[in-house]
Amino acid sequence: MAVYTDVTADELQAYLGDYDLGDLLSYKGIAEGVENSNFLLHTTRGHFILTLYEKRVAAGDLPFFIGLMEHLAARGLTCPQPVKTRAGTALGRLAGRPSAIVTFLDGMWVRRPTVAHCHALGGALAAMHLAGLDFSMQRRNSLSVDGWRPLFETARARADEVTPGLADSIEAALTTLESGWPTELPHGVIHADLFPDNVFFLGDRVSGLIDFYFACTDTLAYDVAICLNAWCFEADGAYNVTKGRALLDGYERVRPLSAPERAALPVLCRGAALRFLLTRLVDWFAVPAGALVRRKDPLEYYRKLRFHQTIDGARDYGIEAAC
Ligand SMILES: Nc1ncnc2c1ncn2[C@@H]1O[C@H](COP(=O)(O)OP(=O)(O)O)[C@@H](O)[C@H]1O
Numbered sequence: 416m417a418v419y420t421d422v423t424a425d426e427l428q429a430y431l432g433d434y435d436l437g438d439l440l441s442y443k444g445i446a447e448g449v450e451n452s453n454f455l456l457h458t459t460r461g462h463f464i465l466t467l468y469e470k471r472v473a474a475g476d477l478p479f480f481i482g483l484m485e486h487l488a489a490r491g492l493t494c495p496q497p498v499k500t501r502a503g504t505a506l507g508r509l510a511g512r513p514s515a516i517v518t519f520l521d522g523m524w525v526r527r528p529t530v531a532h533c534h535a536l537g538g539a540l541a542a543m544h545l546a547g548l549d550f551s552m553q554r555r556n557s558l559s560v561d562g563w564r565p566l567f568e569t570a571r572a573r574a575d576e577v578t579p580g581l582a583d584s585i586e587a588a589l590t591t592l593e594s595g596w597p598t599e600l601p602h603g604v605i606h607a608d609l610f611p612d613n614v615f616f617l618g619d620r621v622s623g624l625i626d627f628y629f630a631c632t633d634t635l636a637y638d639v640a641i642c643l644n645a646w647c648f649e650a651d652g653a654y655n656v657t658k659g660r661a662l663l664d665g666y667e668r669v670r671p672l673s674a675p676e677r678a679a680l681p682v683l684c685r686g687a688a689l690r691f692l693l694t695r696l697v698d699w700f701a702v703p704a705g706a707l708v709r710r711k712d713p714l715e716y717y718r719k720l721r722f723h724q725t726i727d728g729a730r731d732y733g734i735e736a737a738c
């Protein structure tokens with residue numbers, strides 16, 4: 416998260432008047448993350464997270480996110496729980512933005528995931544996929560293949576400022592993905608942004624998942640591809656096949672992948688890399704002056720995309736093509 420919108424102590428006191436959260440002792444903006452504005456609240460009832468939803472979150476989608484966190488918790492997953500006002504509502508409005516308060520989760524996210532972390536993450540991802548299967552609400556993924564070109568068009572003219580030739584490379588990758596994107600693989604609720612900063616650990620054990628604000632109904636194996644991108648590359652840009660194997664093994668112990676899902680991993684990984692390249696590229700030029708936010712490097716995902724373009728089978732990710 417980040418802080419794009421500031422909240423005064425008076426505004427916050429008045430807002431908290433609708434909740435049974437005791438007295439406000441302190442609050443501070445959280446610099447981590449890039450999407451929404453987040454504050455850590457300390458009240459006489461404990462710690463909570465206040466989120467003000469920013470540009471990429473449509474207010475109409477908030478009931479899906481809130482309902483999903485409640486659904487997953489009811490199925491035994493540890494994730495933030497929306498705190499309701501005395502009137503029973505989880506969604507409010509603060510400083511001109513839609514807002515919500517959620518419970519604070521214990522644990523730490525890991526800056527340098529090990530093989531053991533990747534294995535545990537794979538299991539947690541699969542458990543989330545299974546727990547989401549009977550969630551009754553649907554949300555289209557606005558950041559899937561049909562959303563990439565409109566996103567690209569907003570940044571195309573400036574893309575080569577980041578690195579020469581970037582616009583042409585994205586155009587070529589996009590055209591290939593648009594004609595070959597798999598649509599028949601098993602669908603369900605996906606997290607769609609399960610990066611290390613959204614997974615809390617206590618030791619090697621996953622203690623909770625956060626940040627469900629990209630969650631949607633989409634191809635389950637696409638979520639696996641997002642995680643391979645986010646967890647299994649080293650700082651020098653090399654893919655770590657041992658981590659990939661661990662992640663996939665952890666996943667398959669809970670939810671085995673079908674042969675078509677395995678076969679689609681290369682194209683899904685290319686799509687996942689392009690999706691984060693594009694949002695990072697757009698944000699590179701769009702972060703407002705004065706916002707408390709750390710921009711993320713689009714080129715990290717350009718390098719990952721180019722790696723995936725050299726892959727032709729699931730085996731290169733650490734899993735056999737056939738089950
Ligand atoms: N429920 C929570 N419990 C504890 N810390 C949280 C919680 N939600 C967010 N945070 C803290 O805020 C940071 C950013 O949150 P995140 O949801 O990833 O933001 P964004 O949506 O902008 O990416 C996390 O890395 C964590 O430190």
Ligand SMILES: N[C@@H](CCOP(=O)(O)O)C(=O)O
Pocket residue numbers: 416447448449450608610612613626691694695711
């Ligand atoms: N994970 C995305 C950015 C979305 O914000 P996050 O802080 O929740 O990860 C990226 O790395 O581009």
